Amino acid sequence: MFTKHGIVAGVALAVSLATPAMAKVEGDTIILGSSISLTGKYATNGLHTQRGYDYAVKVINEAGGVKVGGKSYKLDVKYYDDESTPARGAQLAERLIQQDGVEFMLGPYSSGMTKAIAPVSEKFGVPMVEAEGASRSLFTQGYKYLFAVLSTSEQYLSTAIDFAAEKSSNPGDVRIALAFEGDPFSMDVRAGVMDKINEYGMKVVIDDQLPADLSDMSTTLTKVKALKPDALIISGHSKGAATAARQIDEMKVNVPMIAMTHCEAAKVQEKFPKPANGFLCPTQWVETLSKSDPMFGSAADWNAGFKADNPSYTSVPYQSAQASAAVYVFKQAFEAANSFDKDAVRDAIAAVEMETFYGDIKFSENGNNIAKPMFMRQIDGNSQYNLVEKAGDMVFPRNVSY
Numbered sequence: 001m002f003t004k005h006g007i008v009a010g011v012a013l014a015v016s017l018a019t020p021a022m023a024k025v026e027g028d029t030i031i032l033g034s035s036i037s038l039t040g041k042y043a044t045n046g047l048h049t050q051r052g053y054d055y056a057v058k059v060i061n062e063a064g065g066v067k068v069g070g071k072s073y074k075l076d077v078k079y080y081d082d083e084s085t086p087a088r089g090a091q092l093a094e095r096l097i098q099q100d101g102v103e104f105m106l107g108p109y110s111s112g113m114t115k116a117i118a119p120v121s122e123k124f125g126v127p128m129v130e131a132e133g134a135s136r137s138l139f140t141q142g143y144k145y146l147f148a149v150l151s152t153s154e155q156y157l158s159t160a161i162d163f164a165a166e167k168s169s170n171p172g173d174v175r176i177a178l179a180f181e182g183d184p185f186s187m188d189v190r191a192g193v194m195d196k197i198n199e200y201g202m203k204v205v206i207d208d209q210l211p212a213d214l215s216d217m218s219t220t221l222t223k224v225k226a227l228k229p230d231a232l233i234i235s236g237h238s239k240g241a242a243t244a245a246r247q248i249d250e251m252k253v254n255v256p257m258i259a260m261t262h263c264e265a266a267k268v269q270e271k272f273p274k275p276a277n278g279f280l281c282p283t284q285w286v287e288t289l290s291k292s293d294p295m296f297g298s299a300a301d302w303n304a305g306f307k308a309d310n311p312s313y314t315s316v317p318y319q320s321a322q323a324s325a326a327v328y329v330f331k332q333a334f335e336a337a338n339s340f341d342k343d344a345v346r347d348a349i350a351a352v353e354m355e356t357f358y359g360d361i362k363f364s365e366n367g368n369n370i371a372k373p374m375f376m377r378q379i380d381g382n383s384q385y386n387l388v389e390k391a392g393d394m395v396f397p398r399n400v401s402y
Contacts, residue, residue: 024103025340029074030066032330033102035092035117037109040084041214044238045265045319046109049132052323053077053106055306059296060327066334073334075327082108086116093120102126103342106326109319110237111135111153111185118146127346129329131322135184136191139366147349147367149325149358153185154192155374156282157233160259161196163280163376164231166391167257177206177229177255179220179244181236189235189261205229214239221251234260241266249275249402256397264317269383278398279379284318285358286375286387293356295328302357315385325358 024031034053037046057075060066066073078100082089089108096102097120105121107114107130114133118141121128127145134153138146165171176197180186197204205227208220214236224232232255234244241260245268248258253275263269263281287303296302299321306320307313313320333348334340353362353371360371377385378394388394 024101025073028065028072029076030104030334030340031100031102032075032077032104032106032327033079033093033096033100034077034106035080035082035089035096035108035113037084037113038079038081040082041239042084042109042113042237045132045262045317046084048265048317048319049109049323050079051310052131052306052320053327055309055320056296056324056327058309059305059324060331063295066331068334068338068340075331077106078102082113084110084113086112089113090116090120093117097121097124097126103340104330104345105129106323106330107131107133107148110183111138111188112183114138114146115184118143121145125342125346127333127342127349129326129349131326132319133185135188136368137184137188139364139368143367145346147329147363149329149361149369149372150284150322151372151374152368153188154195156189156192156261157235157259158192158196159282159374159376160231160233160257160280161193161200161202163388163391163394163396164257165196165200165202167394167396168230171200171202174200174202174231175205175227175229176202177220177224177227177232178204179206179208179210179217179232179234179236181210181214181240182212183237185237186235186261193233210236210240214243216247217243218247218251221247221253224253224255225251229255231255231257231259234258236261238262238265241268242271245272245275245279248272252402254398254400254402256399258398263379264315264385265319267315269379269385270314273383274400274402276379276383277381277400278395280388280394281377281379281385283375283377284372285321286377286385287316288387289357289359291355291357291359293328293354295331296324296357299357321358325356325361328356329361
């Protein structure tokens with residue numbers, strides 16, 4: 001069994017691993033480091049990510065760990081809470097590397113936090129496998145030590161625009177309302193949506209940036225009720241999704257199509273079942289995926305095991321699944337390199353090409369995963385998620401009786 005180490009607001013909770021003398025390997029334990037959002041606006045998804053990392057560590061350790069040089073090693077993760085603040089994340093990443101001796105990093109939550117931390121790991125030549133920074137701009141910087149298991153952000157909601165076009169006899173008449181957080185991830189999602197809108201010649205009737213604290217979008221929803229768009233597209237991480245669902249309910253908003261990111265992470269189907277009926281939700285992963293690997297089994301096996309360890313989840317957010325996949329990449333790379341040399345491990349990560357419970361993983365020369373698509377699901381009246389592979393699978397129009 002492994003031991004978790006969490007540091008909240010920079011205060012060590014595990015004194016035995018808090019000394020500057022800590023190296024990348026302590027005895028028979030490989031120490032991975034992560035600056036993660038355990039407080040602040042990204043805390044919900046930060047916790048989903050941490051639990052995915054920790055579950056993978058547990059499963060790998062119980063299966064015999066990582067074999068390098070004929071010896072078996074356990075994995076462990078040293079965490080610091082970055083408080084959802086990019087500057088703090090960069091500071092803590094440098095602390096992990098410079099003071100704590102960590103030489104292998106797991107990514108933070110969100111594109112904004114990853115953008116802050118990636119230059120630090122790059123500066124010190126520390127490989128980082130990340131699972132939660134989807135911004136396409138992360139992979140145009142020439143980084144050599146950054147790798148991401150997830151699909152990039154411009155793909156998240158673009159399929160919803162395709163569906164809207166397919167449901168219209170004249171896509172050029174479709175009227176779209178947009179409400180996006182101003183963070184790098186959401187702006188990239190918006191860019192992908194706008195590419196599709198322009199491709200079809202659709203009309204944008206509302207194009208709002210959500211407030212920084214993501215606590216109120218009533219101004220946007222008031223305009224939605226007045227202008228009656230055909231589709232409302234929203235991206236604001238889990239807090240933005242929860243705010244949108246709550247206020248759509250309070251303001252009794254009916255739009256033929258509503259698509260938003262982070263439905264599962266915000267548990268909108270549980271907390272706001274009535275307004276969530278009909279929501280289209282992109283996901284990096286589905287538990288019915290026909291993919292598997294020798295460590296975690298099938299997607300359904302991973303899902304069942306994670307829920308057994310984390311019984312508070314009725315529906316597991318994809319953030320946890322992709323976090324586990326990132327840890328698995330490190331195991332495979334350590335064993336392929338048969339070494340703890342940073343550059344040897346980096347080269348082994350770059351060469352990874354494998355099927356996992358999360359999907360296929362193969363990295364481009366820029367570090368993004370080029371082997372896995374996004375998926376779209378719709379919440380039904382029973383708060384269940386249903387895979388939508390084509391427009392004909394979608395319940396349309398959404399019509400909720402408040």
